[in-house]
Structures are given as C-alpha cells and as structure tokens.
Amino acid sequence: MTDTEHSTSASPAESKSLSGAPSNAATPRQRGMRTALIVLVLLAVILGAALYYQQRQYQALHADLLRQHDDSVRQAEDTQSQAAQALALAKQQATQLEDLRNTLNSTNNQVQDLDQALQMMTDSGSDLMLLNDIDRLVTIAQQQLGLGGNVANAIVSLEAAQAQLARANRPSLAALQQTLNGDLDRLRAVVTVNVPALSAQLDELSGLVAKAPLLVPDAAAQPAPEPAATASSRAAVPAPAETTGWRHALSRAWGWTRNTAGDLTHDLRGLFDIRRVDDTAALLMSPDQALRFREGLKQRAVTAQLALMMHQPKIWQAELAQVAKSVDHRYDMHAESSRQALKLARDLHDAPIEVQLPNVDNTLQAIAAAREAAAAEDSQQDSGGDGSDPGNDASPASQSPAAAPAGKV
Numbered sequence: 550m551t552d553t554e555h556s557t558s559a560s561p562a563e564s565k566s567l568s569g570a571p572s573n574a575a576t577p578r579q580r581g582m583r584t585a586l587i588v589l590v591l592l593a594v595i596l597g598a599a600l601y602y603q604q605r606q607y608q609a610l611h612a613d614l615l616r617q618h619d620d621s622v623r624q625a626e627d628t629q630s631q632a633a634q635a636l637a638l639a640k641q642q643a644t645q646l647e648d649l650r651n652t653l654n655s656t657n658n659q660v661q662d663l664d665q666a667l668q669m670m671t672d673s674g675s676d677l678m679l680l681n682d683i684d685r686l687v688t689i690a691q692q693q694l695g696l697g698g699n700v701a702n703a704i705v706s707l708e709a710a711q712a713q714l715a716r717a718n719r720p721s722l723a724a725l726q727q728t729l730n731g732d733l734d735r736l737r738a739v740v741t742v743n744v745p746a747l748s749a750q751l752d753e754l755s756g757l758v759a760k761a762p763l764l765v766p767d768a769a770a771q772p773a774p775e776p777a778a779t780a781s782s783r784a785a786v787p788a789p790a791e792t793t794g795w796r797h798a799l800s801r802a803w804g805w806t807r808n809t810a811g812d813l814t815h816d817l818r819g820l821f822d823i824r825r826v827d828d829t830a831a832l833l834m835s836p837d838q839a840l841r842f843r844e845g846l847k848q849r850a851v852t853a854q855l856a857l858m859m860h861q862p863k864i865w866q867a868e869l870a871q872v873a874k875s876v877d878h879r880y881d882m883h884a885e886s887s888r889q890a891l892k893l894a895r896d897l898h899d900a901p902i903e904v905q906l907p908n909v910d911n912t913l914q915a916i917a918a919a920r921e922a923a924a925a926e927d928s929q930q931d932s933g934g935d936g937s938d939p940g941n942d943a944s945p946a947s948q949s950p951a952a953a954p955a956g957k958v
Contacts, residue, residue, distance in 0.1 A: 676923040679717055683725070684916050686710040687909055694906050698860040700739055707733045707909070721922070728915040735907040742902050744857060750897055751854050757890035758846040758872070762881045765834055834879075842879070846872055853897070862903040869898040 690706035693699045711733060714726045834842065849868045856864035873894035880887040 676719060676721065677920065677927075679713065679719070679722070680916055680920050680923065682713060683710045683729075684913075684920075686713075687729075687912050687916065691909050691913070694736075694908060698904070698906060700736055700741055700906065703909075704733065704736050707736065707912075721926075722919055725912070725915045725919045729912050732907065732909045732912050739904065739906060742857075742860075742904060747857055747897065747900060747902070748854055750893060751850050751857070754872070754890060754893050754897065755847045755850045757886055757893065758850070758876065758880075759843055761876075761886040761890050762884045763834070763839055763842075763879055764881055765839065842875075846875055857902050860903060862901070865902050866898055869894055873898060 686706045686709050690703040690710075693703040693706065707729060711726070711729055714722060714729065849872050853865050853868040853872075856862075856868065873891060876887065876891045876894055880890065882888055882891070
C-alpha cells in the first residue's frame with residue numbers, strides 16, 4: 550500500500566521531470582529556426598529589392614531606347630524630307646539649265662543666221678560700205694598726225710582698219726590692204742619725242758630760275774655760303790718758334806699786322822665786287838622787279854612746255870633762247886645753280902621736238918582707186934542684168950516661129 554502510494558506519488562514528479570527535459574532541449578532548436586527564418590526573410594527582402602531595382606533599371610533603359618528610336622525615326626523622316634526637297638530642287642535646276650541651254654542654242658542660231666545674212670548682204674552688194682568704214686578710220690589717223698602729231702592714236706585707227714579688212718577677206722581689196730600695211734609699218738618705225746623727260750627738265754629749269762641768285766640779291770635768291778678765308782688762313786699759318794726779347798715782340802707785331810691786313814682785305818672784298826656786266830639794267834632792278842622777272846622766266850618755261858605739247862619748234866626755240874639769254878645776262882654766274890640753269894636752257898633749246906611724221910596719203914589714194922573700181926563693177930553688173938532680161942525674153946519668141954512650122958509639118 551505504501552509502495553503503491555509511493556509510486557503514485559513519485560510518478561507525477563517523474564512525469565514533470567520528463568516533460569521539462571524535452572522543453573529545454575527544444576529551445577535551441579527553435580532559436581535556430583527563428584534565425585534561419587529571419588535570414589530567409591532578409592534574403593527575400595534583399596532579393597525583392599534587387600529585383601525591383603533591376604526592374605526599374607530595365608524600365609528606364611527601355612524608355613531611353615524608345616526615345617532614341619523615336620529620335621532616329623524623326624531624324625530619318627527629316628532627312629528623307631530634305632532629300633526629297635533637294636531632289637526637287639535639283640530637278641528644277643536641271644529644268645532651268647535645259648531651258649537656258651535651249652535659249653543659248655536658239656540665240657546662237659539667230660546669231661549665225663544674222664552673220665550669214667550680213668555676209669550674204671555684204672557679198673551680194675558692193676564694197677562701198679566697207680570702203681567707207683576704212684576711209685573714215687584712215688581719215689581719223691590723218692587728222693591725228695596732222696593736227697596733234699599723235700602717232701599712237703593714228704596707229705590705233707590704222708590697226709582697226711586693218712582688222713576690218715582682214716575680217717572681210719576680199720580679194721579685190723588686197724592692194725588696199727598691202728598699202729595700209731606699208732603705212733602702218735612706217736608709223737610704227739617713227740622715233741617719237743620723249744615728252745615726259747623734256748617736261749621734267751622744263752620743271753627743273755623753272756625751279757632753278759626761281760631760286761638762283763641774280764646779280765642784285767633779292768629775297769627769292771638762296772644765300773651763298775660765305776668763305777671762311779680768315780680762319781683758314783690763320784689756321785694755315787704755322788706758329789712761330791718761342792723767342793725772347795726784341796725778336797719775340799717783333800714776331801708778335803708782324804703776326805698782328807698780317808692778321809689785321811687779312812681781315813681788312815676780307816671786309817673790303819665783301820663791300821666791293823668788281824665784275825663785268827653786259828646788261829646795265831640788271832644792276833638797277835628792285836626786289837619787286839626781280840620777282841616779276843623771275844615770274845616772267847617761269848612763264849616762258851610754261852609757254853615752251855605748251856609748244857612741246859603742240860609740236861611747235863619755233864616757239865620752243867624762241868622761248869628757251871630768251872630764257873638762256875636772260876639767265877646769262879642777269880644771273881650771278883658764280884653760283885652753281887645759275888650755271889646749271891644756263892646749261893639746261895641751252896640743252897633744251899638744242900633738243901629737237903619736231904619729228905618728220907609720215908602720212909597716209911598712199912592709203913587714201915588706194916581707197917579712192919578701190920572705190921572707183923567697186924563703183925565700176927557695180928555699174929557693169931547692173932548693165933549686164935538689164936541686158937540679159939531682153940535676151941531671155943526674146944529667145945522664146947525667136948524659137949516659137951521655128952517651132953510653129955515644125956508643128957505644122
């Protein structure tokens with residue numbers, strides 16, 4: 550009984566101890582499962598976040614690709630429209646170019662037709678029109694040679710006439726062309742006057758007569774340099790040797806006397822100038838008269854320049870001779886500028902300004918002869934045409950009587 554009770558009383562305690570042991574053993578396992586669950590949850594969250602981020606990146610990349618695709622499509626459309634416009638513009642320009650080519654061809658055809666018509670008119674008619682043009686050009690050349698002596702303009706006119714004859718290519722005018730070539734060669738061989746060089750020398754002469762000193766000094770003359778005679782003479786004299794006593798006093802007195810005499814001689818030379826003057830009026834000119842005299846000489850130089858331009862040798866020589874005479878008589882020949890002006894005036898006086906120019910009378914005579922020959926040929930053609938018509942009209946009449954008996958037979 551007691552054992553039974555003891556066993557019964559001990560069984561609950563044992564059952565409690567047995568039930569407490571498994572609960573203590575299950576606690577670490579549950580903790581591990583919780584940790585694993587937490588790790589799994591964290592991994593799931595991380596994977597979900599990564600998937601979400603990749604999804605967002607994919608969507609952004611997809612949107613960017615779509616935008617680039619739209620831009621590429623739009624650019625392709627713009628390029629296609631521009632290409633279409635360029636193609637249309639090229640077609641339009643090709644059409645315009647074709648129109649211009651057609652217009653140019655039609656214009657060339659019209660020009661050729663006009664040239665042919667003009668050639669036919671010229672060939673069918675007489676040579677009087679061409680001869681009139683040649684005569685006008687040769688007359689202009691003759692006027693240039695006769696009035697102004699302008700060889701260059703005359704050559705230009707004759708070259709124009711020569712070109713017209715060469716273009717016409719008329720065998721009947723071959724003699725005229727040869728004569729014109731001969732006159733043109735003679736004009737080209739003419740040695741012309743160097744007008745610019747002579748004009749420059751005249752300008753130099755005007756400057757010299759305006760500044761060179763006259764016999765009577767005036768305000769316009771350039772002052773001549775004063776000779777330093779005393780200083781040079783004093784410098785040239787050697788210094789005497791050192792002496793003492795009365796010889797030293799004598800040498801000093803002699804040197805003072807010589808220097809004083811040199812100074813006095815120099816001053817007297819400055820006060821008095823003895824020279825020979827052919828024109829006494831040259832010493833009596835006032836400053837105003839000297840100024841007018843210089844202006845008159847410059848005016849003569851201008852007149853000589855006009856004579857040079859107009860090819861008037863008599864006026865040229867007369868003016869320059871008067872200038873040379875005035876410079877020789879009224880200018881101070883001790884000055885270099887006066888001597889240079891006199892030499893230049895005499896050289897210009899001796900320079901020829903008149904050149905024997907050939908004329909074109911031979912060409913004018915050849916034109917007159919060609920005009921007469923052309924007029925005679927035209928009259929012969931007119932008379933021949935008038936005589937051929939009656940002959941042609943009479944020939945059927947003369948043949949008809951002969952043909953009538955033949956028909957009757």
